[in-house]
Amino acid sequence: MLPRHLSVPQTRQWFILLCQAMIDEQDVLTRADQAIGDGDHGIGISRGFSAVKLKLQESDFATLDLLVNAVGKTLLISIGGASGAIFGSLFLGGAKSLKDRTVFDASSLADLLEYGLRAVQERGKAGVGDKTIVDALQPAAERAREVQADSLEKALAEVVFAASQGLESTRNLQARFGKARPLGERAIGHLDPGALSFTLMLRHLSSLLCRVAD
Amino acid sequence: MLPRHLSVPQTRQWFILLCQAMIDEQDVLTRADQAIGDGDHGIGISRGFSAVKLKLQESDFATLDLLVNAVGKTLLISIGGASGAIFGSLFLGGAKSLKDRTVFDASSLADLLEYGLRAVQERGKAGVGDKTIVDALQPAAERAREVQADSLEKALAEVVFAASQGLESTRNLQARFGKARPLGERAIGHLDPGALSFTLMLRHLSSLLCRVAD
Amino acid sequence: MIRKLINNPAQVVSELLEGLELASNGAIRSVGPIGALARAVLPEGKVGLLIGGGSGHEPLFPAFIGANMADGAACGNIFAAPTPDVILAVTRAVHRGKGVLYAYENYAGDVMNFDIAAEMAAEEGIEVRTVRVWDDVASAPPERMDERRGIAGGLLVFKIAGAAAATLPTLDEVVRVAAHARDNTRSIGVALAAGSIPQTGEKTFELGDNEIEIGMGLHGEPGVRRQSFASADVIVDQMMQHVLADLPFDAGDEVCLLLNDLGSTSFMELLIVNRRARQVLDARRIRVHDTIIGAFCTCQEMAGCSISLLKLDDELRRFYDMPARSLGFTKGKL
Amino acid sequence: MIRKLINNPAQVVSELLEGLELASNGAIRSVGPIGALARAVLPEGKVGLLIGGGSGHEPLFPAFIGANMADGAACGNIFAAPTPDVILAVTRAVHRGKGVLYAYENYAGDVMNFDIAAEMAAEEGIEVRTVRVWDDVASAPPERMDERRGIAGGLLVFKIAGAAAATLPTLDEVVRVAAHARDNTRSIGVALAAGSIPQTGEKTFELGDNEIEIGMGLHGEPGVRRQSFASADVIVDQMMQHVLADLPFDAGDEVCLLLNDLGSTSFMELLIVNRRARQVLDARRIRVHDTIIGAFCTCQEMAGCSISLLKLDDELRRFYDMPARSLGFTKGKL
Ligand SMILES: Nc1ncnc2c1ncn2[C@@H]1O[C@H](COP(=O)(O)OP(=O)(O)O)[C@@H](O)[C@H]1O
Ligand SMILES: Nc1ncnc2c1ncn2[C@@H]1O[C@H](COP(=O)(O)OP(=O)(O)O)[C@@H](O)[C@H]1O
């Protein structure tokens, strides 16, 4: 039986496992960004999560906000480009909702995604339908709020599904932000790279939960 | 029976026929110069003989030296590169030996090649064995002197043979001049482009003799 | 197998910046994390000019640091906007009490990272203003001007901003002049073949054997439309058509003309492009004050060029004509 | 299908020169048959400096016409030395009573055509002297120095000759300074991929997928030896080894360093090459006075670069430091 929630050390270990999984997604994300962007998203995400892995391995964190803030700050100063600012803002915004909390449960997930979404939209001004990360992040945040009373494991499965639907919705959208924008219709038929990396992140968090030691 | 010699108008027609034949050698000469040079010899020769063809068609010439001088001057100012100076000098030098002559016979050929060789060697300083045009020009000039009493047709056949042997000798030589020089042994196995174009010129003169109208 | 004169592909940015620093003989130094460079000597009371963006487009951005040019540059990874910590480090280094102008090209990543840095600088009491370059007429319609991409026209804006920042006493005035230059600059590119990302060797885009793309973006973002290959004159006519109609440039105007190699197009081809561009301008009675030809804003070994036009007035001409010196661009005065 | 921004391949030279003339806004004009260009305004009593050679290597030669640079240029067809009539026309145009210096790169075609022109000029009473550039250390052993090819180091020689011709009163003195610069200049190139001849689209040489060639000539003439591809540092170490040993350059020397793109190698790669070159020079206690980086002497879209070193003394430094202005090279003084 998977734990209903994680301690801060367990969350740290969980995030470290996530890092390696995201590093291994480099080629998939490179191809996605080649189709409708400049081909650097995979390298950026891989560089970002490599830096986070080092950061989390070298120190402990007393509370969730300190842990999540460290993830956000590290992504912000290591990925660069649009997704650096976006992923950085997501975690930095999310950390604000976890002040002094020491238990990562479904409600922590809901708070992190809600505040993260707010920060991303304040920074990037994109909304659902603009073919950006928001198309996966918003449905994920909304679903997380609905299942915040469930176990972390169950909530994550729901949130992953919501994000995946949002990701798939980006296939038929034209981009209103970022390097795909000038493509017009030529962006149709391709998934948004940022929405893809965000959804892959949630999928790995969900599948890695079982490997977090008690 | 081919004429023992040609008048100036006949020689002009003969040279005009030569021009088209040399223009058509562009690809052969390009490949030869690609192997051990910079690949522009074919373009240069084609450009040069196109200019000569125009020059000879637009005016008549009273004497052989005026005709041959016009060929030399035109090649000099249209080919460019090493072969422009070399072919220009060959004909300009040769023209000096034909002052006020109006009959092109085997002895005219011998004089033209001898004075041409002298001008080329004064300009380029190359000798037999240096893998340049001189390796074909010198034997041709020497053979021409030996057969200067024969008919033009018979003399040309001998001169073509001598030039061809000289050309073939360049295959196993290292270059001491021009762009092939730094190749060292790597030039071995390839004919010298300048020797090739000179030999082709003599071969075409020989085969075109029969088409010169009486 | 990536056939480029690089070492470890992952170290490309730090090594190119080290090479630039060495080439400057001490005039340019690192002022923080990798990517943060600034002039070693900066007069007190000068308005600071900070430019920057993703690497891989050299000489753009760091090779434009210099006298009467940029005071510092924040350089990101290949094709990735610089991170806020790098931008902030350069901001502190170039701040001489009169505030700092951020001038960069209008890409989502740049806008967000530079905004975050500007907020951080404000918290430290450093006033920052921003002028974004959006000269690529092919990247969005005129009514959505602020969605347009920035390409080689940025050199003209940075050159004028550099001259203004070296002479005008306040940030407001420097911002006004820089924005005015930006508003008068229009560019368009044409792509003949893709460059490749140094780390992966992947091509930035695919073009058919007989295809070119007018309006192609600097990072290989697809442009207006693909069409079959044509002669230089045919291509230049179309490019000039786009650019001239956009400002618009009218008879009697005076312009500066920038012909920029995107990576592997020869100076010879740029001269042939210039021949046609001048024929078009002369026919429309548009005078050319000065012409700049070379590789200033590139995309690795991409084949193609961009044409940029800056409409001059007395003010812009004054700053344009001022001498300037940097490793990637020099404007002499004898 | 030749994917280049050209029109009729047979008109490439005349069109590129027309484009250069237009870019000069009247400062450079045609002075005879195609290929003959000179400055429109030349002071009386000036020693004339005429440079030239085959086209296809732009900016070299015509884009180096300008103030404190060359007074005129004789340009041949692609990769073919200019013809004597073109050289003579430029000679007449740049002659201001003090004679003319021919400075060009040491190729058989150039030597013969320029010699013919010099003889023609002498017949018209114009004194002509000649300095040939042979900076390519890989093209012949030191004992046969005058058989060596000229490559990008020619820019440094022409720059110094231009400054000398603008200041020194006699042809003899200008010749002495130019020859002194030539004697102190050494270069070597490395080829990664071939360029192609515009008229035919033919590659100038073939290299295996995993091959590079150190010492490769400018026109694609084969170099010293082929070897397998390696990292920038490994390649630069070998190149510097060749060049430094040749003069030789010793500890305590002061040099100018030129890193020249041969056509499609990025400014980024040249900065990475510079990083290693400086490490080698610093380790040998050889000081670098100035560094020039860019595409000055190219071979169409050839990938690769050349490294040139000029050993300075007080005289050469004075002329090197003088400002200069041309479309292809500018040295500023603020
Ligand atoms: N304004 C924005 N708001 C939200 N997400 C954005 C915005 N701009 C870009 N993105 C996200 O960034 C992703 C591209 O990331 P990346 O390729 O690393 O950036 P860059 O465009 O700088 O190369 C896009 O797929 C999109 O999801
Ligand atoms: N010094 C010389 N003397 C005689 N012939 C020469 C000399 N230098 C070059 N050549 C001839 O010129 C030919 C090359 O011509 P071409 O390719 O047109 O000149 P370039 O080397 O300028 O490209 C060589 O094959 C050689 O026969």
Ligand SMILES: [Mg+2]
């Ligand atoms: Mg991208």
Ligand SMILES: [Mg+2]
């Ligand atoms: Mg040749």
Ligand SMILES: [Mg+2]
């Ligand atoms: Mg990017």
Ligand SMILES: [Mg+2]
């Ligand atoms: Mg040649």
